Amino acid sequence: MRVGSGLQRAQRFMMLATGLYRASHLTAGFVAVLRRASGEVAPWAVFGGILAFSVWLYGNAYARGWFDRRWVWADVLVTGCAVPLLVALASGGRTGGGWLPGGADVAQYGWLFLLGGSVSAAAGVALAPRPAAGAVLLLLGTTLAAYLWVIGPPGAPGSANVGHLNSVVSSAVMARVFWWYLRRQGTQLDEAKERALTAEAARARQAERIAHHRALHDTVLATLTTIAAGRVDANAAQVRERCAREAAYLRRLIQREDAPESTGAEAAEVAVGAALEEAVRSAECLGLKVTAQYHALPPVPRPVATALAAAVSEALNNVRCHAGTGEAFLTAVGAGGGVSVTVVDRGAGFDPAVPVGAASDGSGTGLRRSIHARLAEIGGRSEVDSAPGEGTSVELRWPA
Template sequence: MRVGSGLQRAQTFMVLATGLYRASHLAVGVLAVVQHHRASPVAWAALTLALAVSVLVFATARSRGWFGTWPPLVDVVVVGCVLPFVVYAGGMHRTEDVAWVMLLGGSASAMAAVAFVRPAAVAGAVGALAVTHAAGYWATGADIAVIAAHLNAIVSSAVLARVFWWYLRRQGHALDAATAQAVAAEAGRARYAERIAHHRALHDTVLATLTAIARGHADADAPPVRERCAREAAYLRRLIQQHAEEERAPSTAAAMERAVRSSENLGLRVSAQYDNLPEIPAHAAEALAAATTEALNNVLRHAGTGHACVTVVGEGGGERVVVTVVDRGVGFEPDTVAKGLGLRSSVHLRMSEAGGAAVVDSAPGEGTRIELRWPA
């Protein structure tokens, strides 16, 4: 179950609703004990036990996201079935003396109807409450009408709670299905847009180059043409490799390819390899792509070479992405680079803001290696 899903929202609402129902019954119990049984240790003990069990049940439901089986079962047995006889044994033999503790049976019934999955379990819990409360009221000499009204409240609470939970659960599943369908449709549109972008790129690059050579408008042996063919062959290899990865991580592969293509359009020849790319959050993929773009721009501006190597690898079972940008250019001394410029601002800061990290390894005459990691 996803966090924030429709089903989880339905569960949260039912925990809140049954909690408020129980709170209303406890409030009546507090008033009854304070006004009429202030001197009775048994009444205070019964009220304290009811409060303790209620806190246990709803605190557990809040921490786990749902009731489970054992806490509601304890509530039905202790608060619903045992507590009325404890109060009766403590000397409160009149109908009005036990009414406040009998009232708790309604919220116990509602909770059981929601928490227990099997209808037989719900029927058993409601039946046990009904028998116990009928016997308790009969022992106090209550009228048949009072007993019937109370039993009706117990059964009605269970039925209404069960119907509400069925409806909300159904709506939650429908919302989750609609959300999944919308996400799938959006992913399909994104993949289609990516394919169109690749088709345009192929038309403007590879197809244009091959057409020019075929018509004799370009000399295939000329160095500029050979350099362009090398860049476009590298692009085709990446495109084939990317299709193998994009189903697992469309945002990661697409973002990194945009960074590489951006540098190639400026004349840099990039050898790129993608391997085992995980699906990561969009903001992380964009941060990696932007930092990679800046690293490649620095190769163009400062390295004194027209070639760079980029590797993008998933590690840690798909929990981490490592991007490495390497050139064999003139290199530099990283400690001498002014703060706030180039690598420090556009690479280090951008990665740290996205929860990642960047490491620059370079020396004069030794080229440069930049490693980008997400998460840090």
């Protein structure tokens, strides 16, 4: 059982509840002995023995995490049955003459009958249903026999005894019901946690796959598409350099271990201008001329810089592949701790009213996944403004 699980919390609560119930009865016993037999040794000896056993019972339970059934049975047989019977017999019963002080005056030891309730509560929680029912019957028989021996007359139990009998039964029943409910809730909580962890792991794997798909779409696929279309010389030094970088990326992707990355590295702030410039150089390797301007760019968290650079890379890929022009303009400025990046071309443009993913130029998937989704994930936003024959403007803002 995992530490801190719902089931363990339910067990801890029931041990605490039954322990407090026992403590209330012991407190009543202490007050009774102090008031009626403060100068006598026997009542204090009985109280001290039961107190020591109770401390051991609950201390052992807390150390183990739950009750030991053997000690619960010992509690039933000793605290709930043997001690009250022995005290009743030693008191001399209705005729007096017993070897314990007090004779037929049960007031000195009446608090022992209270313990039947807390003993039955512990048994109702720790034992299986049938053994718990047997323990309750033993406690009922002991209480009734001791009462009739001390008080009598036979066959005429008084209201106090009826109250003790009711306490034994009701304590066991209520404790059992509470334990059933709390155990059920704790188990359901643990199952819900397991489902949430499984779902979170699945979402993490899906997010990782999407991230790799985006990266492959924006890098390797874009490079291969450009080379296949004959738009660049595959033997050119810049193209070969880009192919080498992307081959290294694929190699790392295949060989990457499943260990999570350092959160400290992800949270570190970096210069966003360097990340954007890398995206610009990558596009220029495939023959696109990019005029870039940067002004007062603040440092941003690494995930933000990575997402902005990847979105810019996709915007430049779209210019190169779909705009029908070999030139693009990039402007990146900082304001109020945020960043605004604009990529503009004077190419063919397209109709933004066409549903995303249905654009005839094939740009829908890249806009949706590599630009809009990336900016949304980092708390930013993106806007695309275009019209047929009027070129295209892509604006990226962080934060939104």
